[in-house]
Amino acid sequence: MIPDEKQPSYFRNWISVAGTIFSIISFVAICSLFLLDLFWEGANPYLGIITYMVAPAALILSLLLIPIGAGIERSQRRKRGYVPKFPIIDFNNPVHQRWTYTTWAVLTIFLLFSAYGVYRAYNFTESNTFCGTLCHTVMEPEYTAYHESSHARVNCVQCHIGEGAEWFVRSKLSGAYQVYSTIRNIYHRPIETPIRNLRPAQDTCERCHWPQKFFGAVEQDHDYFLPDEANTEWKTRMLMSVGGGASVGDNKRGIHWHVNPENKIYYVATDPKRQVIPWIRKVGKDGKEEVFVEKGSGYTAAKPPKGEMRRMDCMDCHNRPSHSYRDPSSTVNRAMASGAIDKTLPSIKHEAVKVLTGKYETKEDAAQKIRESVSAFYKEKYPEVWAKQKGAVEQAAEAIFGIYKVNFFPKMNVAWKEYPNNIGHLIFPGCFRCHDGSHESAAGKTISNDCAQCHAIISQGAPGDLETKVEGLDFKHPDPGVGETWKEMKCYECHTGDVE
Ligand code: HEC
Ligand code: HEC
Ligand code: HEC
Ligand code: HEC
Ligand code: HEC
Ligand code: HEC
Structure with a gap:
């Protein structure tokens, strides 16, 4: 048996040696990739992944190999009958002293580097490139539509995560599952919506848009062409009453009444896409409640359908603010x-x-x-x-x-x-999910489907023959063949965005 001092170091085994070599290689790689990322303008997302994720992971794994190798070596020597002792560290011994200082210095530098690496990795996972281009095929629709939208300069995370630690952790957990499902190729095509557990709009949209600031009306101009040989043209100009976000002055009424902080609207949908809404509860400033139930649905004020009771926010109408796939x-x-x-x-x-x-x-x-x-x-x-x-x-x-x-x-x-768009009512139910004149309260009041409640048509007709009236016109359907049928049927029952 060789005496203890003469035993060669546990680190002299091929696993630890390989670990050391790999560590040095990854360390050098990280440093040079990092410099590349810092100074090269045209860096692409894959460089980010390698620099801040793959290479550090490789470094940590290689560093782990060193003690693992030593451990294996130790247990093998033990099997050969050698009884190992723990080394005695003696701070009076200058050699031990030097080793301790060096170890401290190396550890500190390593920790500083890792802190910086973690910070960069974090920033990178919050970037639009990471969210939008990494899983190229999966996110291509969202990323493309995003660049076509008014929010092309808002970061993905500003709507999808928002601020604060809790949602940050939640998003990383669900993000990890998403990466897993992409790698295993088990994700849905298309990705399913509504997104469960999307952060409430109060913490995302309302960071930039205040409900209190919605007032007055905005104009919308529509040019239509019928699918006939002449492409018969028709124009509609309307004023959308976008006010109602605050209860002051003229601003009491309007579309953003639903998100006025004084009102709370709750609803239960009976389908996963939230397109069928038979039950709605409105709670006013004074706490007064009113429940509207779809006639003939069998539900009552006291007996709502089973399912999630949602408080209405921006996303219940603006569910496609950034990824609008148009018809x-x-x-x-x-x-x-x-x-x-x-x-x-x-x-x-x-x-x-x-x-x-x-x-x-x-x-x-x-x-x-x-x-x-x-x-x-x-x-x-x-x-x-x-x-x-x-x-x-x-x-x-x-x-x-x-x-x-x-x-x-x-x-x-x-x-x-x-992806049904909930703004409007032409090709998807949208507003008419509730405003179809058939949702009634116990007192017999219905949620209004009066065309003029939401918008005023100030001008309509063929280009050379426009009727105009600032107070608002009665709607005229562009296709004379349809006549007055639109009064009995809902627009989306005929219109699909397609031609038959
Ligand atoms: C203005 C806010 C906003 C921004 C910015 C935004 N999103 Fe979205 N995103 C939404 C909303 C709202 C939904 C739909 C939620 C629903 O229907 O449940 C959504 C849905 C999605 C979906 C689900 C599939 C789909 O098409 O609806 C994915 C994936 C997605 N976003 C990825 C991204 C990526 C990647 C970015 C950045 C490139 C991004 N989003 C930027 C608000 C935003
Ligand atoms: C970081 C700030 C920011 C956040 C967060 C944000 N928006 Fe916006 N939004 C803007 C800006 C800026 C514009 C104006 C862009 C322009 O006029 O081109 C805008 C425009 C809009 C418009 C009008 C233009 C359009 O596309 O119809 C709507 C509606 C809208 N946002 C809804 C939302 C909703 C819903 C959310 C939350 C899911 C949201 N926004 C989150 C900054 C933001
Ligand atoms: C989840 C159900 C629901 C949906 C979806 C919905 N609303 Fe409403 N809306 C209500 C309720 C409830 C009221 C209050 C009815 C009442 O008290 O008479 C209301 C009232 C209104 C009012 C009158 C507000 C006021 O100032 O008195 C307007 C305007 C309006 N909605 C527009 C819209 C538009 C536009 C859409 C679609 C983009 C829409 N609503 C979608 C439930 C809904
Ligand atoms: C009841 C449905 C509904 C809700 C809830 C709703 N909006 Fe709107 N919003 C509309 C409609 C309808 C328009 C006008 C038509 C359009 O822009 O497509 C509009 C217009 C806007 C505009 C453009 C207004 C302008 O002056 O140009 C912004 C920005 C906006 N909404 C943001 C929000 C935000 C943020 C929330 C949540 C606090 C919200 N909306 C809640 C239906 C709604
Ligand atoms: C609850 C509110 C509400 C009611 C009631 C309502 N609308 Fe609308 N309507 C909207 C909204 C919101 C849009 C805007 C859609 C958008 O921004 O693309 C719209 C869009 C339209 C458009 C343009 C469609 C397009 O996308 O090109 C026409 C035309 C129209 N409405 C006619 C009517 C008629 C006719 C009635 C009565 C039968 C009616 N609306 C009732 C909210 C309403
Ligand atoms: C009975 C079926 C039917 C109903 C209900 C109906 N439409 Fe139409 N609509 C048509 C047909 C058919 C055309 C011409 C062909 C086409 O564009 O699909 C048309 C064309 C239009 C057009 C011009 C074409 C275009 O580019 O979209 C508009 C705008 C329109 N309808 C609005 C409405 C609105 C708003 C409502 C609800 C208030 C409504 N329609 C209800 C059948 C209908």
């Missing part, structure tokens, strides 16, 4: 109004909406097939138009693909129908 009909209307699609091309409204709703495997596939089918349509049906306006047809096809590119995401099965 074919309204996007084509807009492109035609702006001139991106030439409105003199016969039947272009119908044709454009039709090709947008076609089935395509990928974006590239869509690009090719959209161009082909638009050209083919004019070549075959309108050869004289093709002869004279070939350029306009090709430009229209490009514009249609432009719409497709930012609103349709075949890999994730994302399109407008998957």
